[in-house]
Amino acid sequence: MLSNAGGSVNPPRIFLAGDSDVVTREQSKAPMTGWGQVLHFFFRPEIEIVNCARAGASSRTFSERGRLDWILENIRPGDYLLINFGTNDAKPEKWLRTEAYGDFPYHLRKFVDGARERNAHPVLVTPYERDTYDAHGNLPRSITEYSMAIRDLAIESSVPLIDLHEQSRAWWADMGPDRIRSFFVHVEPLQNPNFPDGFHDPGHLVPDGAIACARYVAYAMAAQQMVPASWVVNVDRADLPPEWVVWLDDDTHAALTRSRTLGSN
Structure with missing residues (x-):
């Protein structure tokens, strides 16, 4: 699956299709x-990351609202499409939900087939595990069926797989319930102006958690020879400057979200 970047006029790009696990957040959500x-x-500067993820999207709504169409209109031969859904697909709301061994793989195949039809490279990514620790220190599994369905589809369709779900579970189990909190949104009252009353969200990451997951995605792409190893940088660097993490201002974020769809919203 190695791409011959040297023979292409345009450097390859990595498109991201997913939900709030993946999305670039706005300042008001920091x-x-x-x-x-x-x-x-974790990639050389010439490798552009085109983050099309949308908070609140499932594999079905991402496609229905024209976001997959936008990607397929803009993706070029030799580009990559990382596909990461499952969290919202598992929710009970009918307008979001898909069934893990029903329509979920059907919708994922649209991403896979669309990329391949344009000579781009699809890559399936399982969603990271949540902070599911209970009061007894147990770490129950969440969205297990959806991660399993992604693995099965990867085998059936011969699509490269990054198993972020299993990797993150191993991390969380090793870290324990207290240390894992530093990877997820746990804000106390008056600690952050965006959440003056405090906010505890065991499903969404803060910079340390996001960096750990992104580092693994980049590492896996090189280790599994999806991309040349020379594309990947900083995976062994522990001292990434905190100021590297930036959030879009809300107006720019909203405009970018609206622009990356061929649908009505």
Whole structure:
């Protein structure tokens, strides 16, 4: 799956399709951080990351609202499409939900087939595990069926897989319930002006968690020879400057979100 970047006029790009796990967040949501927001830390500057992820999207609504169409209109031969859904697909709301072994793989195949039809490279990514620790220190699994369905589709369709779900579970289990909190949104009252009353969200990441996930995605792409190893940088660097993490101002974020769709919203 190695791409011959040297023979192409345009450097390859990595498109991201996903939900709030992946999305680039706006300033009013800081410190929430999607792993796609920081993925560029781990690639050479000429490798453009085109983050099309949308908070609140499932695999079905992302496609229905024209976001997949926008990607497929803009993606070029030799580009990559990382596909990361499952969190919202598992929710009970009918307008979001898909069934793990029903229409979920059907919708994912639209992403895979669309990329391949344009001579781009699809890559499936399982969603990271949540901070599911209970009061007894147990770490129950969440969205297990959806991660399993992604793995099965990867095998059936011969699509490269980055198993972020299993990797993150191993991390969280090793870290324990207290240390894992530093990876997720746990804001106390008056600690952050965006959440003056405090906010505890065991599903969304802060910079440390997002960087850990992005680092692994980049590492896996090189280790599994999806991309040349020379494209990937900083995966062994522990001292990434905190100021590298930036959030879009809200107006820019809203305009960018509206622009990356061929649908009505």
